Amino acid sequence: MKMSIEVDCTAEEARRFLGLPDVSALNDHLVGEMQKRIDANMAMISPDELVKNWMSFGAGAQEQFRKLMEVGMSAASPKK
Template sequence: MKMTIEIDCSPQEARSFLGLPDVSALNDKLVEEMQKRMTANMAMVSPDELMKNWAAFGAGAQEQFRNLMSAAVDAGMGANRNK
């Protein structure tokens, strides 16, 4: 025997029927916070700001990155020696 039951209800009605909590207020708060952060970060996407940020990473940043990688390799070699 095969039986099909169709229930017509909204998501809110289904959640309350199953005893699930109402998280719509939390969802609204999270969406609002994400919108604030996106609006604040839009200024960083402007071409002027991007060029300022990229120019700040000139040769000095490359040298620091190379030093960081050298330090990581040296630390890894030291860990292998201790085994």
């Protein structure tokens, strides 16, 4: 025998029926905090700021990459 039960209720009604806690206030707080942080950091994703950050690594990063490649090539070259 197969029996199906269909329950028509809202998410809030189901939460209360199952005894789950109401976390809507916590959710609203977290969403608000995330919005504040995103708004505060919007300047960091502007093209000018991104280029400044990338250029700050500049020559130092290029030199370290060159040294890494030299070490890799010397390790890969056959020993005489």
